[in-house]
Amino acid sequence: MADFNFELVSPERLLLSERVSEVVIPATDGEMTVMANHAPTMTTIKPGVVTVKAADGKVSRYVVFGGFADILPTGCTLLAESAIPADEMDPAAVQKRIDAAKTELEGAHSDEHKSRLEQFLAELTHLNGIVVAF
Incomplete structure (x- = not known):
């Protein structure tokens, strides 16, 4: 199986930079599996697990809280708003973000801001269920 370069970067630090065989990312339109020779794509990332x-x-x-990914045939760079192994x-950290989003929604x-916050809140709630399973 062919390998490619993958980097996961957050404002705080470089979390990962290595050769990988595949990466599953929580793209805004659904989970996306990236492998070597993937078509060039740029996508936004929703809160989820990479x-x-x-x-x-x-x-x-890795748990990410939004961002975007730049995918090329030779590699993928995911720039996360925030990320942690x-x-x-x-x-409790996810619950804190949920509470903050609820407060901001109030x-x-x-209507546009409310709609974006409601979507973000739904994504965080889903992520909370996943994180509890770890």
Whole structure:
């Protein structure tokens, strides 16, 4: 199986930069599996779990809270708004983000802002159920 370069970057740090055989990312329009020679694509990322299968077969997971991915035939770079290795994730941190989104929703004035917050809240709630399963 062909390998490609993958980088996961957050504002805080570079979480991963290595050769991988596949990456599953939580794209806004649904989960997307990226492999070598993928068609060039750019997509936004919703809150979710990134699953990385390294060239040696080792699987690792990272929780991301939005961002975007730039996919080329030779590699993929995911720029996350915030990211953390799944094994370091505290479910209370997701609940804190849910509570903050609910508070912001109460103060939202435009329908567009309310709609974006409702979607984000739904994604966080779904992610909360996944994180609890870790």
